[in-house]
Amino acid sequence: MKIYQKCIPDAYHASIFEIDYPTLKKQGINSLFFDLDNTIIGYDEMVLNHDQVQLLKKLSEDFKVLIISNTNYKRVSKALENLDLPFIYHAKKPLKCGFKRALKITGMKKEETLLIGDQLMTDVFGANRFGMRAILVRSVKRKSDRKITQFNRKIEKIMLRKIEKNMPSLYNDRLKQYVQDH
Numbered sequence: 001m002k003i004y005q006k007c008i009p010d011a012y013h014a015s016i017f018e019i020d021y022p023t024l025k026k027q028g029i030n031s032l033f034f035d036l037d038n039t040i041i042g043y044d045e046m047v048l049n050h051d052q053v054q055l056l057k058k059l060s061e062d063f064k065v066l067i068i069s070n071t072n073y074k075r076v077s078k079a080l081e082n083l084d085l086p087f088i089y090h091a092k093k094p095l096k097c098g099f100k101r102a103l104k105i106t107g108m109k110k111e112e113t114l115l116i117g118d119q120l121m122t123d124v125f126g127a128n129r130f131g132m133r134a135i136l137v138r139s140v141k142r143k144s145d146r147k148i149t150q151f152n153r154k155i156e157k158i159m160l161r162k163i164e165k166n167m168p169s170l171y172n173d174r175l176k177q178y179v180q181d182h
């Protein structure tokens with residue numbers, strides 16, 4: 001399988017609030033991994049707001065919820081201070097090590113786990129190559145102060161072009177809106 005084929009999400013949504021979670025549950029998903037930066041909160045925000053906290057609390061009633069972030073302990077623990085959720089910091093997505101650590105914590109199988117994130121190259125590619133489904137969401141804020149993110153966005157552009165060329169219907173269905181939104 002080509003690399004670009006692993007960069008295709010199951011779906012694209014405007015935010016974590018737009019995802020049809022009950023349908024995921026019916027499809028056999030029992031655990032949700034969320035990226036933090038620009039998926040739940042903007043890269044420049046420190047803590048979750050009331051709605052974000054409530055959503056994650058509600059989802060925790062039906063799913064094993066875990067936050068998997070490439071950022072540092074201080075930022076992740078501060079953002080989640082009002083929630084009792086497990087998290088992985090320095091996850092090194094798209095490498096497999098963080099996903100493995102996360103599954104050890106949840107005790108779930110990767111087949112019943114789905115990742116929700118805003119980046120094609122770390123979140124979607126990382127989850128898919130590990131054998132997990134992934135949903136792409138619109139970045140809370142497109143900008144990022146991280147150099148590595150800007151690098152990833154360049155690779156992402158190349159992948160998007162390959163998907164558009166080789167798999168146009170999947171591209172139109174799941175990625176066209178993502179490109180238009182950013």
Ligand SMILES: [Mg+2]
Nearest residue numbers: 035037038118
């Ligand atoms: Mg992110």
